[in-house]
Amino acid sequence: MTTQQPRSDWGAQLLTLVILAGAGYLAYRLVIWLFPAQLHAVWQWIIAKF
Structure with missing residues (x-):
């Protein structure tokens, strides 16, 4: 078992993260486009919690 990973695996992980x-x-x-009012209400609720 080696600690070194192949570069292709690292590239695939990076691509998955980007996607x-x-x-x-x-x-x-x-x-935001569909539910601006609801999103604003959710943000207000989150801010009120903290």
Whole structure:
């Protein structure tokens, strides 16, 4: 068992992270576009909790 990982595995992990980040960003933008009032209410609730 070696501690060294192949470069292709590292690249695949980075690509997966980029895709997830991009998908999350697009979902966030979609929510802002569809439900601006609800999102604002959720933010107010979160801020009130802290």
